[in-house]
Amino acid sequence: MVFTPEDRLGKQCLLLPLLLLAAWKVGSGQLHYSVPEEAKHGTFVGRIAQDLGLELAELVPRLFRMASKDREDLLEVNLQNGILFVNSRIDREELCGRSAECSIHLEVIVDRPLQVFHVDVEVRDINDNPPLFPVEEQRVLIYESRLPDSVFPLEGASDADVGSNSILTYKLSSSEYFGLDVKINSDDNKQIGLLLKKSLDREEAPAHNLFLTATDGGKPELTGTVQLLVTVLDVNDNAPTFEQSEYEVRIFENADNGTTVIRLNASDRDEGANGAISYSFNSLVAAMVIDHFSIDRNTGEIVIRGNLDFEQENLYKILIDATDKGHPPMAGHCTVLVRILDKNDNVPEIALTSLSLPVREDAQFGTVIALISVNDLDSGANGQVNCSLTPHVPFKLVSTFKNYYSLVLDSALDRESVSAYELVVTARDGGSPSLWATASLSVEVADMNDNAPAFAQPEYTVFVKENNPPGCHIFTVSARDADAQENALVSYSLVERRVGERALSSYISVHAESGKVYALQPLDHEELELLQFQPRQPNPDWRYSASLRAGMHSSVHLEEAGILRAGPGGPDQQWPTVSSATPEPEAGEVSPPVGAGVNSNSWTFKYGPGNPKQSGPGELPDKFIIPGSPAIISIRQEPTNSQIDKSDFITFGKKEETKKKKKKKKGNKTQEKKEKGNSTTDNSDQ
Numbered sequence: 001m002v003f004t005p006e007d008r009l010g011k012q013c014l015l016l017p018l019l020l021l022a023a024w025k026v027g028s029g030q031l032h033y034s035v036p037e038e039a040k041h042g043t044f045v046g047r048i049a050q051d052l053g054l055e056l057a058e059l060v061p062r063l064f065r066m067a068s069k070d071r072e073d074l075l076e077v078n079l080q081n082g083i084l085f086v087n088s089r090i091d092r093e094e095l096c097g098r099s100a101e102c103s104i105h106l107e108v109i110v111d112r113p114l115q116v117f118h119v120d121v122e123v124r125d126i127n128d129n130p131p132l133f134p135v136e137e138q139r140v141l142i143y144e145s146r147l148p149d150s151v152f153p154l155e156g157a158s159d160a161d162v163g164s165n166s167i168l169t170y171k172l173s174s175s176e177y178f179g180l181d182v183k184i185n186s187d188d189n190k191q192i193g194l195l196l197k198k199s200l201d202r203e204e205a206p207a208h209n210l211f212l213t214a215t216d217g218g219k220p221e222l223t224g225t226v227q228l229l230v231t232v233l234d235v236n237d238n239a240p241t242f243e244q245s246e247y248e249v250r251i252f253e254n255a256d257n258g259t260t261v262i263r264l265n266a267s268d269r270d271e272g273a274n275g276a277i278s279y280s281f282n283s284l285v286a287a288m289v290i291d292h293f294s295i296d297r298n299t300g301e302i303v304i305r306g307n308l309d310f311e312q313e314n315l316y317k318i319l320i321d322a323t324d325k326g327h328p329p330m331a332g333h334c335t336v337l338v339r340i341l342d343k344n345d346n347v348p349e350i351a352l353t354s355l356s357l358p359v360r361e362d363a364q365f366g367t368v369i370a371l372i373s374v375n376d377l378d379s380g381a382n383g384q385v386n387c388s389l390t391p392h393v394p395f396k397l398v399s400t401f402k403n404y405y406s407l408v409l410d411s412a413l414d415r416e417s418v419s420a421y422e423l424v425v426t427a428r429d430g431g432s433p434s435l436w437a438t439a440s441l442s443v444e445v446a447d448m449n450d451n452a453p454a455f456a457q458p459e460y461t462v463f464v465k466e467n468n469p470p471g472c473h474i475f476t477v478s479a480r481d482a483d484a485q486e487n488a489l490v491s492y493s494l495v496e497r498r499v500g501e502r503a504l505s506s507y508i509s510v511h512a513e514s515g516k517v518y519a520l521q522p523l524d525h526e527e528l529e530l531l532q533f534q535p536r537q538p539n540p541d542w543r544y545s546a547s548l549r550a551g552m553h554s555s556v557h558l559e560e561a562g563i564l565r566a567g568p569g570g571p572d573q574q575w576p577t578v579s580s581a582t583p584e585p586e587a588g589e590v591s592p593p594v595g596a597g598v599n600s601n602s603w604t605f606k607y608g609p610g611n612p613k614q615s616g617p618g619e620l621p622d623k624f625i626i627p628g629s630p631a632i633i634s635i636r637q638e639p640t641n642s643q644i645d646k647s648d649f650i651t652f653g654k655k656e657e658t659k660k661k662k663k664k665k666k667g668n669k670t671q672e673k674k675e676k677g678n679s680t681t682d683n684s685d686q
Contacts, residue, residue: 030401031119033084036126037092042085045075045121049082052108052117056082062110069351069373071095074104075121084121092123093160100162107371107404114355114368118401127165127218131157133226134284138212140194143233143330144202150239151181151193153319153333155284157214157224167217173210178230180212186248186337194228202232233328240266240277240322240332248337253310254345261293264300266322266332274326282319282333289318293338302336310342311377344382344431349375350439352425358444361415365408369395370441372405374427381430390424395443397425407441415445416482451482453490466525475517477510477535495534500527510535 033046049056054064059079066077076087096102102125108117133155140152159166170192172180177200181193192212210228215221242264249262268275279300281290292306293316302318316338323331353371356363376383387405389397394411407423421443428436455477462475481488491512497504507528510517515535 031117032122033119034122034124035086035090036124037090038126038128039086039090041087041089045084045086047082048077048084048108048119054082054110056080058110062112064108064110067107067109067353068104071104075106084119090123092125092162093129095123098160098162098166109355116368116371116400116406118404125162125165127161127216127220127222129160129165130222131159131168131214131216131224133157133212133214133224135226137227137229138284140228140230141233141331142196142200142230143239143328144200145234145237146196146200146239148196148199150196152196153282153335154192154194154212154228156190156192157226159214159216161216161218165216165218168214169217171213171215172228173212175208175210177205177208178210185246185335191246191335194230200232202234206232208232237330238269238274238324239330240268240324242266242320242322242332242334244334246335246337248339250339250341251304251308252341252343253308254343255304255308257304257306259304261302261304261338262336264302264320264322264334264336266300266334268322268324268330268332270324270326274324274330276325277322278325280321280323282321285319286317288313289316292316293318295320308340310340310379311346314340314342316340342379342382344378344429344433344435346377346382347435347437348385348427348429350387350425350427350437351375352439352441354441358446359409359413360446360448361413362448362450363409363413365410365412367409368406369409369443370407372397372407372425372439374403374405376427376429378429378431381432384430385427386430388426388428390422393421393423395421395423413445415447415484416451418445419484420444447484447487449483449487451487453479453481455479464519464523467522468519470519470521472519473516474519477515477517479515492535 031046031048031051033048035043035045049059049064054062058064059077059082064077064079066075068075073088074086074090075084077084090104092102095104102123104121104123106119106121108119109115135155138154140154142150142152156170157168159168168190170180170182170190172178172194177196177198179195179197181195183191183193185191194210208228208230210230211225212228213223213225215223247262247264251259251261264279266277266279268277278297279295280297281295292304292308293302294305295302300320300322318336318338320334320336321331322333323329351373353373354369355371356367356369359367359369372387374385374387376385385403387397387399389395389407394409394413395407396410398406398408400406407425423441423443425439425441426436427438428434456479460475460477464474468474477492479490479492481490492510492515493512494505494508494510499507505520507520507523508517509520517535
């Protein structure tokens, strides 16, 4: 009985619910499902999210996705319920040919954190292909002199299915002259022939029409039919015969053109021209046999004429005719099986899939950078591939499944030390000698804002002439940031504080981008002897608020101004004085006069171990007097929660009036400058 494709499809659809199997796990991160081919769209395959331990609510936020190098459109996942289902028609024969095993390999990827799972979906064969003969009719020529029990080879059918669905049985239409001869070859295939049961008489029946039917082992079974046209010939008594009905030869795939495969020898009991034999390929020989082999008509020698490739075809079945030169000629037949042996002639193939580039320099160990798959078309040890990575890099290869690897971070990154890595993955097979291939991957390290801006030096001292023009440039500060791009952008600003009754910003400004410091108004030496300010970087990254900061102190001195410094050993104040008398014991220790300004002497106050008021480095006494001088110096500190300046404040004044300004006439001021001459340095344009 012959079934139409529609009948077969209907019966298969009824069987689908019975064929579905549950999923099972093998090892870590590997999941297996099974589905029959030709299943309808929407057919349930498995609860993939549940089987992988993923919450349904996580699928969309974690960017659940699947990848497959086979056919990723065949299967799909419903992100609402986590079910893997059939998305489009799966044809097992199109996908895997006649391979005994057929599966679709899926890579399931989720982010946050990145995880990669491997899923194999086995595609089970159904009996959806009937047996097919290579031609619609086969012609057989038989001499009437042939004896009963003679066998004439026939070309059998093929079935694209596998397993029991491809096992064929043959049946010949009823005939008193012919029957079927079926033998099992060494390759487990059936060799069929037309068996002569009764002597033929050309004059009685010059031709016979028969039908050969092939039936497969599927349920329901499918059939194919070919017509046999038998022509009875007159003349010849004996056909040539071979010593064997079948020969088997093994030859390596890299054998040169012209290499001899086998030399056949047939014999004929006739004499003269009736016993002379010529050899040829049978008319049923496939075209690929003719493309790769040739036979010498006189010697029966078969040689290679086209390059053999194990990966394309590893077995050739060649039907040979030995035909005598009688009238009419008679032929004998044999089969030559040529098995191709594999040589290591295929270089491994590497496929890289980048996932996380560029890599953040603060990335965690184990972060997956790329997925790597390797493939070698050779077989056995020739096709077994091992991968290695460029040495001395902070990455490593982790084998995930068969020929799949993950490139992961193995140690800490520092963009400021190395901003990019050129990685080379080497895939080497197990052949002798082995073949290898390389693939390069450039891994750029993404910068993180992990470096604070830094000044060239922690403190600058600048001397400025008084009565400078407003807006004059007096100094330039410069800081550098080791980070890159936005993270390295630096802006400058002043740390606000008060100088006497006015804000520091009324005297000094700094350009946010260039770091140039300007005097906003003329500076008066008698009003301000020392102007101390601190540039800072309120936000070195203009686009991000989470930035690192650095600061430095700078002191601007007028002519004859004193110097105020602070160092790691404690405060050190110097100021002009007219006497070197010993101060009060509790005030500390007085050094000999040293040059602190221009044309002036100075006193240096330092904390001493005997000072009972000293509570720690960086703290100053509230007030002290310069011995032998009418001046008094007051020092105070802002509270720790002050929003202006956290540095020390210092006030110069007379003992009687510490907050009054010292006034002079313009003429006296000019006279003093003439006395000083050119003893000071003007750095107003530095």
